[in-house]
Amino acid sequence: TRVEYLNYEVLDDYGWSLDDEDLFSNAASADLSPTDFGQFLVRPHESLLEAAENRGFTWPFACRGGACANCAVAVIAGEIAMPVNHVLPTEILDRGIRLSCNAMPITEELKVVYNVKHLPYLDELRL
Ligand code: FES
Numbered sequence: 001t002r003v004e005y006l007n008y009e010v011l012d013d014y015g016w017s018l019d020d021e022d023l024f025s026n027a028a029s030a031d032l033s034p035t036d037f038g039q040f041l042v043r044p045h046e047s048l049l050e051a052a053e054n055r056g057f058t059w060p061f062a063c064r065g066g067a068c069a070n071c072a073v074a075v076i077a078g079e080i081a082m083p084v085n086h087v088l089p090t091e092i093l094d095r096g097i098r099l100s101c102n103a104m105p106i107t108e109e110l111k112v113v114y115n116v117k118h119l120p121y122l123d124e125l126r127l
Pocket of ligand 1: 060061062063064065066067068069070072099101102
């Protein structure tokens with residue numbers, strides 16, 4: 001699976017929102033660092049978080065067990081299976097939020113905004 005990623009922290013800097021339809025094309029035309037925007041491949045049996053780490057990126061996490069939401073990402077395109085979830089209620093799953101620590105991509109292409117743990121409705125959940 002090919003993952004295109006964007007750091008949630010840059011959205012504020014540029015006045016972008018998770019709901020922008022052209023979020024990723026705007027990100028592609030902005031001169032963002034590879035830390036904040038780019039692509040990598042997820043191999044079979046890698047979680048999204050492991051794949052990011054194995055390609056040299058530092059994404060937030062804490063428990064690695066689906067219980068803290070520090071590793072949360074917003075899925076903008078594609079879909080992710082998430083076998084372990086002890087923290088996200090249905091209404092947050094419905095907004096496309098997933099836990100990268102046990103996120104297994106199930107589509108060939110994926111677009112995710114990582115570092116969304118500071119979304120107000122996730123801040124309340126984090127332990
Ligand atoms: Fe805690 Fe993923 S690191 S839920």
